Amino acid sequence: MKVPRRLPAEAALGVLAAVYLLPVIVMVYNGFKPYSEIMTDVLALPHSPTMGNFTAVWRDMDVPTLFFNNLVITAIGVAGIVAISSMAGYKLSRTRSRLSWALFLVFALPMLIPFQTIMITVLKLAKTLGLSNSVVGLGLQYWGFGVPLAVFIYHGFAKTIPRELDEASIIDGATQFQGFTKVVFPLMKPTTATIAVLDVMWIWNDYLLPLVMVNSHKSTRTLTLAVYSYFGQYVSNYGYAIAALVIAVAPSVIFFLLLQKWIVNGVVAGAVKG
Amino acid sequence: MIGKKHGWESGGNFALFVAPAAVCVFLAFYAPFLMNAYYAFTDWNGIQRAARFNGISNFVELATDADFLGSVVFTVKFAVLYIAITNFLAILVAVLLNHKLAIAGAVRAAIFVPYILSLVIVGFIWSFVLGPGFQSLAASTGWGFFKVDWLGDLRVVGLTVVLVSVWQSLGFYVLIYHAGLQAIPKETSEAALLDGAGPATKLFKVTLPMLGPSVTSCFFFSLAASIRVYDVIVSLTRGGPGRATSSVTFDIYTEAFSRNRYGYGTAKSLAVLLLVVILAVVQLRKMKSREVEA
Amino acid sequence: MKRMVAALAIAVVAAGAQFAQTTTIKWFANANEYQDYYAQLIKAFNKVEPGIKIDLEVTQDDYPSMLKIQINAGNTPDIFNTMLGTEVESFADYSADLSSQAWVGEVLPSVLPDIKYQGKVLAVPVVQNGFGIIYNKKMFAEAGIKSVPKTVAELASDCKKLKAKGITPFGNGFKEWWVFKHIFMNFQAAQSPDVHALNVAFQSGKAKFKDNPILMSYFDMIDLFMEYSAPNPISTDFNGEMNLIGTGKVAMITGQGIWAEPGINKIDPKMQLGIFGIPVNNDPSKTKLVLGADHGWRVNKDSKNLAAVQKFLDFWYNSDFSKTYWTDMLKATSPIKGTKAANTSMNRDIQAYSDAGDVYPEAQIWATDAFHQKFGELTQEYIIKSKTKAQVIAAMEAAWAKIGR
Numbered sequence: 001m002k003v004p005r006r007l008p009a010e011a012a013l014g015v016l017a018a019v020y021l022l023p024v025i026v027m028v029y030n031g032f033k034p035y036s037e038i039m040t041d042v043l044a045l046p047h048s049p050t051m052g053n054f055t056a057v058w059r060d061m062d063v064p065t066l067f068f069n070n071l072v073i074t075a076i077g078v079a080g081i082v083a084i085s086s087m088a089g090y091k092l093s094r095t096r097s098r099l100s101w102a103l104f105l106v107f108a109l110p111m112l113i114p115f116q117t118i119m120i121t122v123l124k125l126a127k128t129l130g131l132s133n134s135v136v137g138l139g140l141q142y143w144g145f146g147v148p149l150a151v152f153i154y155h156g157f158a159k160t161i162p163r164e165l166d167e168a169s170i171i172d173g174a175t176q177f178q179g180f181t182k183v184v185f186p187l188m189k190p191t192t193a194t195i196a197v198l199d200v201m202w203i204w205n206d207y208l209l210p211l212v213m214v215n216s217h218k219s220t221r222t223l224t225l226a227v228y229s230y231f232g233q234y235v236s237n238y239g240y241a242i243a244a245l246v247i248a249v250a251p252s253v254i255f256f257l258l259l260q261k262w263i264v265n266g267v268v269a270g271a272v273k274g
Numbered sequence: 275m276i277g278k279k280h281g282w283e284s285g286g287n288f289a290l291f292v293a294p295a296a297v298c299v300f301l302a303f304y305a306p307f308l309m310n311a312y313y314a315f316t317d318w319n320g321i322q323r324a325a326r327f328n329g330i331s332n333f334v335e336l337a338t339d340a341d342f343l344g345s346v347v348f349t350v351k352f353a354v355l356y357i358a359i360t361n362f363l364a365i366l367v368a369v370l371l372n373h374k375l376a377i378a379g380a381v382r383a384a385i386f387v388p389y390i391l392s393l394v395i396v397g398f399i400w401s402f403v404l405g406p407g408f409q410s411l412a413a414s415t416g417w418g419f420f421k422v423d424w425l426g427d428l429r430v431v432g433l434t435v436v437l438v439s440v441w442q443s444l445g446f447y448v449l450i451y452h453a454g455l456q457a458i459p460k461e462t463s464e465a466a467l468l469d470g471a472g473p474a475t476k477l478f479k480v481t482l483p484m485l486g487p488s489v490t491s492c493f494f495f496s497l498a499a500s501i502r503v504y505d506v507i508v509s510l511t512r513g514g515p516g517r518a519t520s521s522v523t524f525d526i527y528t529e530a531f532s533r534n535r536y537g538y539g540t541a542k543s544l545a546v547l548l549l550v551v552i553l554a555v556v557q558l559r560k561m562k563s564r565e566v567e568a
Numbered sequence: 569m570k571r572m573v574a575a576l577a578i579a580v581v582a583a584g585a586q587f588a589q590t591t592t593i594k595w596f597a598n599a600n601e602y603q604d605y606y607a608q609l610i611k612a613f614n615k616v617e618p619g620i621k622i623d624l625e626v627t628q629d630d631y632p633s634m635l636k637i638q639i640n641a642g643n644t645p646d647i648f649n650t651m652l653g654t655e656v657e658s659f660a661d662y663s664a665d666l667s668s669q670a671w672v673g674e675v676l677p678s679v680l681p682d683i684k685y686q687g688k689v690l691a692v693p694v695v696q697n698g699f700g701i702i703y704n705k706k707m708f709a710e711a712g713i714k715s716v717p718k719t720v721a722e723l724a725s726d727c728k729k730l731k732a733k734g735i736t737p738f739g740n741g742f743k744e745w746w747v748f749k750h751i752f753m754n755f756q757a758a759q760s761p762d763v764h765a766l767n768v769a770f771q772s773g774k775a776k777f778k779d780n781p782i783l784m785s786y787f788d789m790i791d792l793f794m795e796y797s798a799p800n801p802i803s804t805d806f807n808g809e810m811n812l813i814g815t816g817k818v819a820m821i822t823g824q825g826i827w828a829e830p831g832i833n834k835i836d837p838k839m840q841l842g843i844f845g846i847p848v849n850n851d852p853s854k855t856k857l858v859l860g861a862d863h864g865w866r867v868n869k870d871s872k873n874l875a876a877v878q879k880f881l882d883f884w885y886n887s888d889f890s891k892t893y894w895t896d897m898l899k900a901t902s903p904i905k906g907t908k909a910a911n912t913s914m915n916r917d918i919q920a921y922s923d924a925g926d927v928y929p930e931a932q933i934w935a936t937d938a939f940h941q942k943f944g945e946l947t948q949e950y951i952i953k954s955k956t957k958a959q960v961i962a963a964m965e966a967a968w969a970k971i972g973r
Contacts, residue, residue, distance in 0.1 A: 010377045013370075017377075017384035020441070023399045024387060026407070039811050039835045042406045080298075088295035091288060103292060105555060110303040111498040112550050114523040117530075117543040121306035123641040129301070132641075144302020147295045149495075156491065176287040198446075201390050212637055216594065216625055216645075229600065229626060231398065238807075245395060252390055257383060320636050323661050405808055409799065426743070426803030428952055512743060515802045516949035531633035533938040533971055534658075 031242035038238045053243035057230075061244065066223040067251070069135045069214070073222065074203045076139025078196055081146035086185055086192065088147070089154025094166065107151040115145075115208060123212050131213075135220050138213050142203055150195045157191040197259050204252040223248040313540040320536035332541030341517055342542055345525035348432065352521060353500035355436045360496050361489065363440065364447035369477065371448075372455050382452065386445030396442045397509025401425065404434070425511055428518055435519050439506050443499065447492050454488035455481065490561040494554065501550050522546050591876045592621040596638070596645035598631035599694075599863075601827060605897040613883050620876045632937070646871045647880075649694070652682040652864045653764075653933025654973065656690050663690040664867040669878060671885035674904040679861045682933060691864030692881060693903035695894060698843060698918040699750050699825040699858040699930075702832075705840040705913065707735050707819040716844035718852035720785075720792070727796040730819050738793050739812030739821040740801035742951065745944025747806075747823025749932045750858075752943070754846040755786045757928035758854040767934035773969035777961045782848050787950065787957060789846065793822050794951060802951060810835065825858075826900050829914045840913045845921065845928070857921040860930035861903045935972045942967040 018025070030038050032049040088107070092100050115122075123132060131137030161184060169179030185192075205224055214220040227248045230241035314332055318325035336342050367385065371378040388396060404424045412420035424434045504523040507513055513520035513528070520528070526546070530539030597606060603626050610622045625645075627634050635648055639662060650659050666672065667689040675683070675693065683691040703716070708726075711733045717723040727737040741747050753763075759782040760766040769775035777783050794801065798818050810828060812818045814835030821828070829841055845857040867877050883889060885904055894902030899910040901918060909919040921927055932940065946963050949955040955963070 009373075013377050013381050017381040021384050021387060023403045024391070026403065027399045036814075036835045039807075040815050041410060042402055043410045084294040084298060087291040091291035095288060103296065105558065107295065107299060108494070108558065109551060109554060110299060111495075112501055112554055113303060113307065113547065114502040114504060114526070114543070116504060116523060116527045117540070118303070118306040118310050120536075120637050120640050121309040122302070123637055123643075125301065125306055125309065127641055127643070132643075141302065144298035144300075147299045147302075151295060152491070152494075156487075177290060180291070205390060211627070211634065215627070216596075216638075216643070217623060228629065229603075231395075231629065245391075249390060253387065256386065256390065319658075321639070321658055321661075401805065405800070405803060405805075406811060423800040423803050426800050426952075428954060511803075512745070514743065514745075514945065514948055515952050516945050516954055518954070527633075528941070531630075531636060532941055534936065535938075535971070 027242055028246060031239065031246055033239060035237060035239045053239040054247070057240050057243045057247065060240075061223075061226045061247075062218070063223070063247065065219065066221055066226050069220060070204055070223045070248075070251075072135050073139045073142070073210075074200055076136060077142030077146060077203045078199045080140065080143040081150050081199055082192055082195055084143060085147050085150030085195070086154050086188060087180065089151040090158045090180065090184065090188075092151070093155045093158035094163075104151075104155060107148050110148045111152075119208075119212060122209075126213060133214060133216060133220060135214060138210060141209065141213070142199075145209070146199050146203075150199070153195060154188070154191060157188060161187055193259055197256055200255055201252055204255075205249065310540060311544060313537045314544050315541075316537040317535075318537040319534040320530060321534060325537065328537070332538045333545065335538065336542050336545060339542075341520065342522075342525055342529075344517055345520045345522045346546075348518075348520060349500065349503070349522040351432065352436055352439075352503060353497065355433070356439055356500050356503075357493060357496045359436065360440050360444060360447055361492055364444055364451050364492065365482075365485065365489075367444070367448050368451035368455055369481065371452065382445070382448060385448055388442045389445045391442070393439075393442060393505030393509070395509075396438065397506045400438050401510055426515055428515065431511060431515065431519055435507060435510055438510060439499075439503065442506070443496075447496070450492055451485065451488055454485045487561070490557070494557060494561070497550075497554065497557070501546070590619050590621060591873050592623055593647065593873050593876055593880060594645045595622055595624045595647040596635065596649070597624060597626050597647075598628055598649050600626050600628040601830070602898060605893070608897065609884060609889075609893065612889055613880060616883060617879055620879060622880070644868045644870065646868050646873055646877055648866050648868070649863055650691070650866055651933055651937065652691055652693065652862055653930075654936055655933075656683065656685045656864070658936075659866055660685055660690060662866065662869055664869045664871065664874060665690065666692065666867060666881075669881060671882055671904070674886055674890075674906075676903055676905055678929075679903045682861055682930075683864055691866055692885065693861035694863040694865060695898055696859055696861050696901035696903050697825045697827060697930075698901060698914075698921070699753060700843045700845050701820050701822055702813065702824055702828060702841055702843050702914070703820045704813060704816070704818075705842050707733075707816075708842075711735060711819070716842070717847055718855045719850040720789070720847045721850050723847055724792060727792070731796065736798045736818045737796035737820055738801075739798050739804070739809050739818035740793050741804050741806050741809035741821070741823060742801045742948060743803050743805040743808075744823075745941045745948075748944040748947045749940040750823045750825065751789065751846060752786055753858045753931045754856075754928060755783050755789075755848050756931035757856070757858065758782045758848040761929075763929055763931035764934045767931065767968075767972065770965065770968040771935070771972040773965075776965060782854070785849055789848070790947060790951065802948060813841075814839070826914055826918060829912060830899060833912075842917045843914050844917070845926070856926045856928045857918065858930055859901065859918065859922060859927040860933070862930050862933050935968065939967055939972040942971065 026043060029046060029049075030042060031053055032051070033046045034050060034052060037044075037047065092104050092107075126132040126137065126141060129137075131141055165183060165187075166179070169183035170176060174182070207224055207228060210222045210225050211228070214222065215225050227241065227244040230237055230244050313325065315327060315329060316325040317328045317332075371381060391399075408420045408424070411417070422430060424430055502523055503521045504527065507519055507521055507524050511519045513524050522542075526539050526543045528539075529542060530536045533539075595606075597603075606624055606626070610624065613622070614620070631649070635650075638644065644662055650656070656663075665688045667687075669689075671692075672689050676696075679693050679696070683689055683693055707730065708716075711726070711729040713726050713729055717726050730737045756763050756766055759780050766775070798804070798812055804812070806824075809821045809824065810831050813821045814832045816836070816839075826843070832839060832841060843857065845855045847855040865881075867874070867881075871877060884893070890902075890904060891907055894900055894904075895908050895910045899912050899915060901909065901915070901922070909915050943964060946955070946960045946967070950957060950960040
């Protein structure tokens with residue numbers, strides 16, 4: 001008897017989801033119109049959908065290089081964030097001391113600092129450390145920027161792993177580090193998946209930091225930066241801009257859809273307990 | 275317990291586990307922040323090489339800066355509305371989607387998509403929709419809703435900015451609350467049903483209290499997001515009309531870069547940060563005490 | 569045998585020298601509507617000088633902030649862009665002295681003062697922009713308007729004629745702060761031909777709006793634009809404005825200039841656009857078109873590639889290529905001598921004003937964009953009535969003195 005009663009609920013939810021996404025949908029189908037048609041009536045469906053914007057942009061953008069750069073930056077960034085934040089978050093959560101609490105604050109508070117306020121000095125420091133104008137360098141920089149949220153979430157999740165497990169993992173004379181990597185970390189897979197997805201979404205589509213660090217040379221640019229070159233304050237070629245945007249965002253959307261179910265299980269224990 | 279050489283509490287291991295992240299965070303945030311803070315005490319304009327020390331005169335000035343104070347007021351209003359609406363809607367949606375409907379996963383994905391798009395793009399889309407889009411719709415439907423100047427009318431523009439920000443980030447919070455709901459032990463929910471509790475009672479007496487920790491996390495995240503709000507303002511309203519939707523970060527950035535008063539802008543950012551850090555520490559302390567109870 | 573070895577040696581050395589001569593110039597540009605032309609320029613240049621590579625980075629969004637960040641981190645580009653006028657001084661610390669370069673002799677005398685600071689040429693003028701009210705010639709004809717208005721009264725009556733034909737007179741992009749400084753330029757120049765001195769007077773805090781009646785009539789013009797405006801002017805941005813005129817919804821747009829023509833023609837290639845100077849009052853002799861150079865390329869004083877940059881600038885500004893660059897590519901007025909006007913509807917109008925000497929200098933370059941942003945915000949507040957006219961004027965005077973320089 002429950003099945004027929006669910007259908008209207010499902011349909012309603014489906015409609016709501018479509019309405020929620022309407023602005024995005026409108027934007028995407030405008031990518032299939034030539035510029036003059038977009039300017040004439042933005043809400044209308046394309047008269048005769050064309051791939052013209054996409055082919056022009058693909059030719060213009062050197063997508064393979066840009067895609068590769070995005071990939072390297074995101075992979076290095078996310079791998080590093082997960083590795084160092086899982087250790088730190090877990091350890092802080094297990095250690096009950098004033099120092100531990102103070103360090104937790106040290107990790108959490110940077111989330112309150114707007115990046116714009118430190119842009120110049122971040123660039124200066126990055127230059128000194130040899131991390132600017134480099135795709136690998138940018139990936140490394142994301143470690144520091146991604147640690148706050150990741151530590152916050154790992155800190156919360158750690159509570160759901162029984163303490164007995166900590167002791168058990170070093171019973172055969174293994175070091176704490178080995179115990180962590182072999183026993184504890186694998187148990188945190190769902191949380192790791194969560195952080196991985198959130199950070200991939202962020203780093204893949206990030207704009208400001210790459211603009212400051214790697215935009216000077218064609219060889220180091222990211223896909224997202226290339227998109228922004230089509231959006232101007234004074235002039236935007238909307239058709240190209242949208243096409244470029246779709247090309248740039250698509251990989252991260254696909255990644256998200258694929259890992260969606262892992263996130264749910266992960267966030268379960270993650271931020272829930274605080 | 276602390277200081278035991280080979281147990282989990284030993285100091286050496288503490289450093290090993292925590293140091294890498296600490297070093298990275300220091301280099302990414304604290305070092306640049308401290309290097310930058312110096313400028314708050316100068317009159318540097320952001321271009322010329324020389325910067326003159328001028329003590330605390332920047333701080334004295336910002337206390338009576340009408341634009342800055344206006345931005346603070348706007349940011350507070352924004353934060354209150356954003357935090358309230360986002361968390362309310364996110365809990366509501368998470369609860370609604372908590373039934374085992376096949377479509378629930380797809381809906382959660384749909385709501386999450388705007389979060390993937392950066393705020394500059396989101397602002398761009400909405401300017402289009404609320405501008406030429408709504409004008410088209412007004413012409414074809416004649417509804418008053420579409421005739422309102424959502425981005426230009428002083429009475430509603432602030433709300434527009436809040437709602438667009440909520441639309442963009444809702445998916446993130448829904449995900450966290452959804453997870454929080456999964457963590458409520460089945461026994462507790464079922465026990466409530468056995469006691470004859472209706473859905474509403476179950477919601478208020480069982481579900482919401484157990485979501486407490488999720489609420490405090492999301493509160494912190496949404497507070498941080500409110501302080502940092504900038505991109506959506508630039509692309510939706512440019513801080514206008516006039517300065518009506520200028521947020522604190524927008525004001526600081528404009529001051530530092532567009533008005534060529536980098537030193538003064540930095541002083542403003544320090545003042546804001548001081549206030550916000552106090553607020554955040556208080557909020558996080560509350561969270562910690564709740565953990566002990568749980 | 570010896571000769572062969574010698575020849576070979578010479579060939580090797582020459583080849584080595586060629587390789588050694590590959591320099592790369594870092595060019596950081598704004599204005600992405602000209603992006604394609606920059607690419608064509610680089611291509612044409614490389615035909616003549618294959619050993620000089622040019623790494624072009626174009627940013628439109630918030631270029632000034634990005635530039636400052638790079639300069640402060642020690643990444644000053646070889647070529648970058650600033651406004652002329654006061655910004656020539658602001659960035660003097662980073663600008664090479666170009667006075668001795670050959671192309672300087674080709675710059676129009678009217679433009680020359682704007683690229684100098686303390687007698688030295690520190691900037692290369694990008695283009696000359698004509699500013700005024702852009703109009704749809706066909707719509708004017710339909711409404712029976714035979715000639716462009718030369719007084720405020722004529723403009724008002726033209727608006728009535730347009731309305732009588734069911735045409736909305738003005739599309740206003742009042743969401744953008746910069747449209748207001750463009751409009752204000754006519755009033756500044758009409759008030760005082762020495763626009764530099766006028767700005768200095770206000771920056772010193774001594775001058776007042778109430779002593780300058782023509783400046784006061786700026787507000788009356790804003791009122792007129794609002795009275796005959798398309799809906800929602802305060803939330804319409806530049807793209808919205810182009811849309812309005814390009815799709816035939818309005819007859820005129822305000823606060824714009826020659827750079828808008830290509831964009832509008834992309835929407836409607838057949839539209840014949842014209843431009844006329846904003847009347848400031850009912851004295852027709854005070855109605856002129858604002859024409860001048862407002863942006864300039866700067867060369868990094870500490871650049872390692874100064875010789876290469878010089879070659880590039882010579883090619884750009886002082887060769888056969890220069891004859892076609894502004895005329896055929898940018899379709900705008902060039903800042904150098906001896907180039908023909910571009911053959912578009914709006915350019916012909918601008919040329920007519922220029923030939924008749926009916927032009928005003930650009931006042932905006934003598935105050936900072938910091939002031940102009942505030943000026944724009946304050947005009948918006950005047951329009952939405954969140955401040956009274958007196959409050960707005962007082963705030964403008966205060967800002968002009970505080971952040972104008």
